[in-house]
Amino acid sequence: MRPFNPLFVFIYYLVGFVSAILHPTTVEGMEDLPRSGVLLCPNHASNWDPILVALRLPVNYRLHIMAKEELFRYPLLGWLLHRVGAFPVSRGSNDIQSVKTAIQSIKAGDNLLVFPEGTVVRNGVGCVDGLPAHAKGGVAMIGVRTGAIMVPVFVDGEKRLFHRTRIIFGKPYQPVYTGRHGTAEEMQKIADDILEAAYALGGQAVGGTPLCREE
Known part of the structure; x- marks a missing residue:
């Protein structure tokens, strides 16, 4: 586990204060987490x-972010992400080191x-090449191989300054x-199911509306 880090605690509360004003x-649902x-x-x-998700979890939650x-x-x-426990993953390639880091954590x-989507997926208003949301099987592989407790989370799509965002x-x-x-087929189904469950928390359906992927 990560040791107690006073710098992390300071950044957590400082950035949390600023983000609470801007976003x-x-x-909901923290009581079951x-x-x-x-x-x-x-x-x-x-x-x-x-x-936003990391800063609404307890300061001692020991979270890592891929x-x-x-x-x-x-x-x-990048500096902020490192300080809140994030590590980079190279999309479009077989990033073995990132997967190892994820499993070890x-x-x-x-x-x-x-x-699960591996990329930002926005509401597709005005998109030319809209694609439906799609889960990557890697999230299921990490969950199964570690025996992790998999929890779907919904985050409101539109982020506007000073407007509230729901996290469920x-x-x-x-x-x-x-x-x-x-x-492999079972891993893909697990990934699809967890993504569908995340959208369902917000009353949305995967692929139910045009979505556009931002690479």
């Missing part, structure tokens, strides 16, 4: 999502946040698979 949030070995699986509509490496290219954002008793934590999801690690 206030309301939270397990304390350790949790794999949080939110929908992904904005680059603000990992920060985030796209492009975010770490912005000096301030769960096995160490910490918690992990992974976006769902009930733990129990994956069903055969054998020790399941088949």
Whole structure:
């Protein structure tokens, strides 16, 4: 587990204070959230999502975040993400090291946040090449191989300054698979199910409205 870090605590409360002004949030379902070995699986509509979710969890929740490496290219954002427990993943490639880091964090008793869609998926108003939301099987593989408690999370899509964003934590999801690690088809179904559960918390359906993917 990560040791107590006074700098992290200072940043947590400082950034939390600023974000509460710019992007206030309301939270539901925290009372059912397990304390350790949790794999949080939110929908992904904005680059603000990992920060907003992380800052509404307890300061001692020991959260790690798998985030796209492009975010770490912005000096301030990258610095903040590192301080709140994030690590980069290279999309479009077989990033073995990131997967190992993710698995190790769960096995160490910490918690992990992974976006099943693997990229930002916005409401597709005005999009030319709208694509439906789609889960990546990797999130299921991490959950199954670590025995993590998989929890769907819904985050409101539109982020407007000084307007509230809903964050809803769902009930733990129990994956069903055969054998020790399941088949590729079973992993994909688990990933699709957890993403569908996340959207359902917000009263939305996966692929029910035009969505556009931001690479």
